[in-house]
Amino acid sequence: MKLELRGITKNFGALVANDHIELAVEPGEIHCLLGENGAGKSTLMNILYGLYQADSGEILLDGVAQHFAGPGDAMRAGIGMVHQHFMLIPVFTVAENVMLGHEQSKAGFLDLSAARAKVREISARFGFHVDPDALIEDLPVGVQQRVEIIKALSRDAKVLVFDEPTAVLTPQETDELMVIMKQLKESGTAIVFITHKLREVREVADRITVMRLGKVVGEAEPTATNAELASLMVGRSVELTVTKSTAVTGEHALVVEGLSVIDAHGQVAVDDVSFEVRAGEILAIAGVQGNGQTELTEALLGIQNRVTGTITLDGKNLRDLPINEILEAGVGFIPEDRQDDALIAEFTIAENLMLDRADGAPFVKGGALQLKYLAEFATEKVREFDVRTQGIGTMVGRLSGGNQQKVVLARELSRDLRLFVAAQPTRGLDVGSIEFVHERIVATRDSGVPVIVVSTELDEVVALADRIAVMYRGKFVGIVPGNTSREVLGLMMAGEVPAGTEVAA
Amino acid sequence: MTAVDTRPAEPGPVDPDQPSASADALLARRSWKSPILFGVFAILLFILLVPFGRGGKAIFDFTSTSQKDAYQIPLLTLDSHLTEIITAIILVLMAAGSAYFAVKRRKMPLWYVIVFTVIVVFGFLVWTSADTGHNLTITSLLVGGLGLSAPLIFGGLGGVISERVGVTNVAIEAQLLFGAFLSAVAASLTQNLFVGIIAAMVAGVLVSFVLGAFSIKYAVNQVIVGIVLNVLVLGLTTFLYEQVLVGNASVLNAPPQLTVINIPLLSEIPIIGPLLFSQTIIVYIMYVAVAAVFIGLYRTRWGLRLRAVGEHPQAADTVGINVARTRFWNVALAGAVAGLGGAFYTIGSVGSFSQDMTNGAGYIALAAVILGRWDPVRVTLAALLFGFAENIGLAAGPMGSAVPNDFLLMLPYLVTIFAVAGVVGRVRGPAAAGRPYIKS
Ligand SMILES: Nc1ncnc2c1ncn2[C@@H]1O[C@H](COP(=O)(O)OP(=O)(O)OP(=O)(O)O)[C@@H](O)[C@H]1O
Ligand SMILES: [Mg+2]
Numbered sequence: 001m002k003l004e005l006r007g008i009t010k011n012f013g014a015l016v017a018n019d020h021i022e023l024a025v026e027p028g029e030i031h032c033l034l035g036e037n038g039a040g041k042s043t044l045m046n047i048l049y050g051l052y053q054a055d056s057g058e059i060l061l062d063g064v065a066q067h068f069a070g071p072g073d074a075m076r077a078g079i080g081m082v083h084q085h086f087m088l089i090p091v092f093t094v095a096e097n098v099m100l101g102h103e104q105s106k107a108g109f110l111d112l113s114a115a116r117a118k119v120r121e122i123s124a125r126f127g128f129h130v131d132p133d134a135l136i137e138d139l140p141v142g143v144q145q146r147v148e149i150i151k152a153l154s155r156d157a158k159v160l161v162f163d164e165p166t167a168v169l170t171p172q173e174t175d176e177l178m179v180i181m182k183q184l185k186e187s188g189t190a191i192v193f194i195t196h197k198l199r200e201v202r203e204v205a206d207r208i209t210v211m212r213l214g215k216v217v218g219e220a221e222p223t224a225t226n227a228e229l230a231s232l233m234v235g236r237s238v239e240l241t242v243t244k245s246t247a248v249t250g251e252h253a254l255v256v257e258g259l260s261v262i263d264a265h266g267q268v269a270v271d272d273v274s275f276e277v278r279a280g281e282i283l284a285i286a287g288v289q290g291n292g293q294t295e296l297t298e299a300l301l302g303i304q305n306r307v308t309g310t311i312t313l314d315g316k317n318l319r320d321l322p323i324n325e326i327l328e329a330g331v332g333f334i335p336e337d338r339q340d341d342a343l344i345a346e347f348t349i350a351e352n353l354m355l356d357r358a359d360g361a362p363f364v365k366g367g368a369l370q371l372k373y374l375a376e377f378a379t380e381k382v383r384e385f386d387v388r389t390q391g392i393g394t395m396v397g398r399l400s401g402g403n404q405q406k407v408v409l410a411r412e413l414s415r416d417l418r419l420f421v422a423a424q425p426t427r428g429l430d431v432g433s434i435e436f437v438h439e440r441i442v443a444t445r446d447s448g449v450p451v452i453v454v455s456t457e458l459d460e461v462v463a464l465a466d467r468i469a470v471m472y473r474g475k476f477v478g479i480v481p482g483n484t485s486r487e488v489l490g491l492m493m494a495g496e497v498p499a500g501t502e503v504a505a
Numbered sequence: 506m507t508a509v510d511t512r513p514a515e516p517g518p519v520d521p522d523q524p525s526a527s528a529d530a531l532l533a534r535r536s537w538k539s540p541i542l543f544g545v546f547a548i549l550l551f552i553l554l555v556p557f558g559r560g561g562k563a564i565f566d567f568t569s570t571s572q573k574d575a576y577q578i579p580l581l582t583l584d585s586h587l588t589e590i591i592t593a594i595i596l597v598l599m600a601a602g603s604a605y606f607a608v609k610r611r612k613m614p615l616w617y618v619i620v621f622t623v624i625v626v627f628g629f630l631v632w633t634s635a636d637t638g639h640n641l642t643i644t645s646l647l648v649g650g651l652g653l654s655a656p657l658i659f660g661g662l663g664g665v666i667s668e669r670v671g672v673t674n675v676a677i678e679a680q681l682l683f684g685a686f687l688s689a690v691a692a693s694l695t696q697n698l699f700v701g702i703i704a705a706m707v708a709g710v711l712v713s714f715v716l717g718a719f720s721i722k723y724a725v726n727q728v729i730v731g732i733v734l735n736v737l738v739l740g741l742t743t744f745l746y747e748q749v750l751v752g753n754a755s756v757l758n759a760p761p762q763l764t765v766i767n768i769p770l771l772s773e774i775p776i777i778g779p780l781l782f783s784q785t786i787i788v789y790i791m792y793v794a795v796a797a798v799f800i801g802l803y804r805t806r807w808g809l810r811l812r813a814v815g816e817h818p819q820a821a822d823t824v825g826i827n828v829a830r831t832r833f834w835n836v837a838l839a840g841a842v843a844g845l846g847g848a849f850y851t852i853g854s855v856g857s858f859s860q861d862m863t864n865g866a867g868y869i870a871l872a873a874v875i876l877g878r879w880d881p882v883r884v885t886l887a888a889l890l891f892g893f894a895e896n897i898g899l900a901a902g903p904m905g906s907a908v909p910n911d912f913l914l915m916l917p918y919l920v921t922i923f924a925v926a927g928v929v930g931r932v933r934g935p936a937a938a939g940r941p942y943i944k945s
Contacts, residue, residue, distance in 0.1 A: 051823070072825020087820035089813050090936070100813050101824030103806040110804055151824075 001062055001078055001158035002026055003048075003190050008057035010043055012398070015390050017043040019214040020057070025159065025190045030181060032201045033194045034220075034233050035211035036430040037402025038388040041194050042084070044211075045161050048192075049081045050074035061159070072101070080152025081161040084401065084428075086144050088151075090137035094130055095119050098151050122150045126180050140290055142173035149180065160184060161192045164401070166200060167428045170288045170456055178204050196402075196430050198226045234432035242438045245446075247466040250279035253450040254419055259309035261295040269295035271474035272309070277419075277450040282441070284465030284482075285454045288493050292474040293454045294336055297423050300452070301333045302326045313419055327356055330418030334408055334425050336454075342408045345397030349389060350378035352396050353411050377414075385410040386436065401428040406437075413440055420444050423454040438464060458486055539613055540604040543621060547593075547600035550628050554589035561585045561636025569644045569779035578775050585635035592628035599624070615883075622890065626897065633901050633908065646900055647780045647893075651788070652854065654892025656681055656863070658791055659846025660870030661877065661884040662798050663709070667839035669802065669879055670832050671815035673939040675731025676716050678867025679738035680840050683708040684847020686742045689858035690750070692760035692851075701760055701852045702787070702845070709844020710837050712738065717836040721829050724941035739861060746860050754857070762856045763787060787845065787853045794842060799881040811835055815935035818942040828942045843870075869917065879934055894920040 003025040010018040017040045025031040033041050046052045048059060050068030059066045061077055068074045071081075088097050099115040106114075119132040128146050136144060145165060152160055162181070166174045181191060181204055195201060201208060201222070208220040210232045218232055230238040254277040261270035270292045277283045285293050298304045300311060302323045311318040318326055335341035343352050354363045354374055362373050378392040385406045389399060396404055405428060412420070422441065426434045441464060445451045455461050461468055465482040470492040477492045491498050565581040568574060599621050606613045634641050660677040667674035687708035692701025712734055720727040750758040763785035771782040802808035810831060813821040818828045850862050869891050877884030898916035901908065 049823075070825065070827075071823045072827075075825055081823070083823070087817070087823045089817045089820055091816055092809075092813070096809060100809060100821070101826055103809060105806055108805060109800075110806060110809060 001190060002060075003079075003159045003192075004060040004063075005044070005048065006058050006060065008044060008047055008054050008059075010040075010047060010052060010054050013390065016214045018047070018054070021211075021214075021216055023209060023216070025192055027158070027190045028185055028188050029206045030185050030191045030193055030204050032205040032208045033192055033211065034196075034201065034208060034229065036233050036388075036432055037406075037428075038400035039211040039233075040214040041211055042163055042400065045081065045163055045192065045194070048074065048161065049079060075101075075155055075157075078156060078158040079161070080155060080157025080159070082145065082148045082152060082163065082165055084163045084165070084167065086141075086148055088136045088144055088147060091135065093133050093135055094139075094147050094150075095132040097136060097147060098132075098154050102155060118154050119150055122153050126183055141168045142170065142176075142289075145169065145173075145177070157189070159190045159192070161194075163194045164196070164428060165193075166195055166197060168289075171458065172288070174200065196428065196434075198229050198431065201229065202226075230431045233430060236432075238431050239435050240431065242435075242442060242463045244442045244464075247281045247445065249281045249466075250448060252276040253279040253314055254452075255310075255312045256300075257310045257312075259296070259299060259307065259311065261292070261299045261304050262306035263295055263304075269474055270299065273471075273474075273476055274309075275469060275476065275479060277452060279450050280445055280448045281466040282445050282451040282453055282464050282482075283479075284461040284468045285452060285471055286458065286461045286468055286489060286493060287456065287471035289456050291471045293456075293471055294423065296471070297333070297335075297421050297452070297454055300419075300421055301331060324359070330416060332412040332415055332417045332420045334412055334422040336423040336427070338405055338408050343396045343404055346395055348393050349382065349387065349396055349399075349407055350374050350392040352407055353378050353381055353414075355411065357415070381410040381414060386433070402430055402433055405429055406433065409437060409440065413444065417444065417449050419452075420449050421452045421454075424456070425453065426455075426457075426460060458489060461489070462486065537604075537607055540600065540607050543600040543603040546621075546625055547596040550596050550625055551593040554593040554628055554632055558586055558589045559632055559635035563588060563631045563634050564640045566640040566642045567644055567776055569648075569775070569783075570642075574775045574778065575773040576775055580640070583631065585631055588631050589628065589635075592624060592631065595624055596621070596628065619886075626893070630897070630901075644776050644779055646896060647776070649900060650889070650893035650896040651780060651784075652849075652892075653895050654889045655788055655791055655853070656846035656849045656866050657870045657873055657888035657892055658795065658885050659849070660843045660867055661873040661888045662794055662881060663839040663841075663843030663846070664871055664874035665798065665802075665839075665877075665879055665881050665884055666811070666842065667713075667836050668874060668938045669815045669935050670811045670835040670839075671818060671935060671937040671940065671942070672716070672720055672832055672836050673727040673731065674716070674836070674839060674843075675728050675871065676712055676734040676867075677843050677870045678863060678865065679731075679734040680709040680712045680843035681847040681850070681863045681867050681870075682742055682861070683712055683738045684844030685850040685862055686745070686847070686858050687844075688848040689760050689851035689856070690757055693757050693857075696761060698761055698763055698852055702848055705844045705848035706841040707844070708847065709840035709842070711840070712844075713837045713840025716840075717833045720941065721832050721836070724943060727939050727941075735867065742858075743860050746858060750858065758857045760852050760856055762854070763852055785853055787849050790845065794845075795881055795885050798842075802881060812935070815937055818937050822942075822944070832942075843867075846870075875934070891917050891920060 005021055005023040008018050008021040009016070021044055023044075035041050043052065047054045050071045050073055059068070066077055068077070089100070092100070095112055095115040098119055099110070104111040104114045116132040119130060123130045128150070130143060130146055130150065136147065139147070165177060169177060178200065181193065185191060193204065205222045208222060208224070208229070209216055210218050210220060210229075212233065212235060220229055220232060226240055227237065230240060256276070257274045259270055259273045260268065263269040273296065275283070285296070287293055295304055299307045300318070302318065302321060307319060309319070313329060313331070316329060318329060318331070321329070344355070354377070357363050363370055375392060382389060382392055387399070387403050387406045387410070389403060396407060399407070405425075409425070420441075425441065426437050429437060441451060441453065453460070453464050462482070467479055467482055468484060468489065469479045470477045470489060472493065472495040477495060478497055480488070480492070488498055563583045563585050565583070567578040567581070599617075603613060603617070630641055660681055663680060664674050664677055684705035688701040688705035691704030692698055715734060716727070716730055719725040719730045765783055765785055766789070768782040772778040774782075802812065810821065810826055814826060814828050814831045821831070822828050847863070851858050870888065873884050873887035873891060876887040895917035898913040901913050902910040
């Protein structure tokens with residue numbers, strides 16, 4: 001099916017999120033949509049899927065104008081969407097999620113066996129391994145995403161939208177998704193693919209459309225270089241590699257010994273991990289998602305409650321301190337899941353910027369918020385971190401994904417830090433913003449703060465790390481120098497230490 | 506490569522199946538809540554039954570009052586002292602058994618809780634009736650218990666439907682009371698019981714419409730709307746009762762009563778017959794309702810969509826389910842079910858309406874919803890527990906119990922508090938219950 005968007009315009013108040021957008025996607029084509037954070041990509045796709053109503057413009061499928069009152073209409077017309085935040089019901093099984101909304105019944109009862117068969121049939125077609133009776137909440141994100149794809153395909157989607165599908169995937173899962181997308185394309189599906197990772201773009205894209213500030217600013221060939229694509233997106237040239245001097249390290253600032261964490265399911269998530277981070281160095285923790293990195297960082301911040309071992313920062317024991325005292329000790333933290341753990345969507349940008357500093361000057365004096373100071377502070381931070389917004393009074397939930405992340409960064413980096421822990425700090429960010437965030441992390445290091453960066457992106461690990469710890473099933477496979485080759489790191493992420501590798505501590 | 510090696514390298518792959526010693530120590534934490542609760546009950550009963558045990562005889566009578574049983578079970582006479590001591594020992598052993606489950610980190614099975622509860626009740630009955638000269642009429646005790654449970658079960662089912670679709674239903678009390686009121690008045694005016702039953706459902710639906718309109722359309726806090734509705738309906742029915750019904754009782758408040766329908770053969774089985782198969786139509790509807798909600802919720806399209814909307818409305822929306830409409834009509838359905846329970850108070854038992862006759866049953870039904878973890882069958886069991894506890898409290902006094910009557914009347918509430926606080930602990934209800942869904 002051929003998809004055409006003509007003159008789509010969408011205003012949010014005074015903000016023009018989409019300004020007369022034209023886009024055509026042919027069947028059997030993977031069309032990449034590129035653009036910086038807040039460019040209006042998700043808005044455009046939500047209009048296509050019937051979640052938002054456009055102020056003007058029209059959607060055509062095979063030349064026929066469509067009017068979608070809601071996602072139900074869009075789905076019936078053959079449009080499927082894999083949302084960045086999965087739309088799956090955690091307590092339902094895979095089969096139940098797939099059948100929801102177009103259930104088949106037999107004598108009044110749900111025909112679960114038909115749904116299971118459907119899941120198996122589509123899985124077999126693409127070589128997935130998905131158990132139709134597994135509960136969604138027990139599945140890793142990569143598999144959940146496959147369920148989303150199965151969901152769309154079970155409704156015979158002819159146009160499939162992927163909104164930043166790779167942001168939460170491991171490198172292996174990403175590669176597998178690329179294969180799936182190519183298979184879908186072969187079978188004649190029209191695909192819209194949104195991503196910030198230029199490597200992926202060049203791997204699968206047939207055509208590329210670039211958006212900036214709500215407008216289409218141009219098309220690019222898949223053969224274009226990273227630098228060309230980046231400058232087209234951001235409107236200036238972007239430094240794609242991080243420039244950093246050799247680390248000038250000081251004392252052992254953070255010392256972790258024998259750390260173990262039991263997670264909410266009673267599983268040993270972190271298993272007897274010991275390491276040190278010196279002042280002024282970046283320790284990157286690499287590893288496939290779900291090997292205990294999340295729990296490790298949460299233990300450092302005191303939000304895991306079944307923890308043994310010791311955590312010492314500048315000689316002070318952090319373990320078992322309440323969170324506010326850990327914050328007071330100068331620990332800055334960027335959690336992996338910014339929406340759930342770092343921001344309050346219904347609060348304004350300004351309020352979110354002072355969330356963890358509400359217990360004293362300069363933000364609070366005598367129990368009263370210092371609104372004027374807060375406004376100045378927020379305005380300054382929004383400018384410094386280039387948060388794209390209509391103003392500091394905007395609710396954070398209304399910001400685009402990348403801009404939300406910048407708000408978290410701005411808050412955490414504007415405190416006096418003794419330790420900085422960043423989990424997936426650039427997840428969902430555009431190339432320009434990544435450049436900026438990496439610069440800030442290196443600057444934090446150079447100011448003598450010990451930094452821990454957790455990332456599943458090898459690119460990011462290699463770009464930032466002075467030393468790299470590779471985590472596998474709750475343990476450190478080893479700590480290696482920052483210039484270790486990708487091949488070795490890849491093997492270590494699978495739990496192997498190649499012969500001849502020197503493992504530092 | 507340069508390496509600052511201070512520790513020997515860990516060779517080869519990490520063995521993930523060997524948690525280290527410190528992790529093992531962490532795993533050893535267990536939940537002691539159930540054993541503690543069981544222990545407290547066992548000790549209380551032990552003190553009551555052994556040092557303060559009462560001698561004499563406890564006489565159990567299993568015949569029904571209507572004497573229609575196909576077979577008459579003879580009286581069972583037990584020596585009170587001996588029975589009390591044996592019961593106390595069993596309870597202590599069962600409490601120890603619950604500690605065993607905790608040590609093994611195993612979940613305590615439901616039957617274990619039920620058996621323990623039954624034995625506690627048994628011990629209390631033997632103790633309280635010892636040497637009073639009164640027989641323990643088990644059948645009528647059970648029949649009375651079921652009677653008190655019936656409205657709780659209807660209310661509980663209403664709560665399950667409403668909360669599973671994502672609307673917290675605090676207004677069960679209002680639905681029961683208004684159902685009782687309207688069924689009495691309608692049946693009285695028309696002298697038609699069928700009209701009375703329909704009117705009860707209409708009353709529940711009317712309350713639901715208000716709840717639905719405010720909480721779904723206008724996104725007002727659902728708990729607040731529920732509480733306001735309870736107060737409103739209490740005030741309204743009391744006002745109408747005093748101002749209108751009392752003066753015209755013969756026209757407006759003299760409904761006929763539902764007759765008992767004996768199911769052939771089944772109703773002649775001892776104990777079970779009079780308990781289950783010699784009831785009014787409302788109780789038979791109740792059996793069907795429990796089964797229908799249970800099967801419907803888990804096995805039909807209606808149930809799947811209902812649960813989806815209550816768990817993750819946005820996900821339901823993206824597959825084309827109209828969240829607001831699904832919520833509104835299911836809350837209405839919940840009202841109809843709870844309203845039926847209201848009819849049980851009037852045309853289902855005594856006939857006429859009296860002021861505040863539900864007397865907080867809606868709140869007990871709400872507790873049953875939570876204790877039953879939003880599952881129709883478990884909720885029914887919880888409602889039965891509360892109903893029987895209340896009936897034992899009511900019946901023990903006339904049987905010559907040594908315990909003051911006012912204390913006995915507290916029994917259902919004590920059981921509620923213990924049950925909800927102890928057995929339930931932290932449970933996960935429908936994820937989106939109580940949260941309005943606002944599309945942007
Ligand atoms: N519901 C809304 N109300 C008001 N403003 C909104 C709303 N949704 C999006 N916006 C604004 O519209 C602009 C475009 O947002 P959109 O989410 O489409 O960006 P995006 O291109 O997907 O960015 P990202 O790459 O960061 O996900 C942003 O400035 C955002 O703040
Ligand atoms: Mg987006």
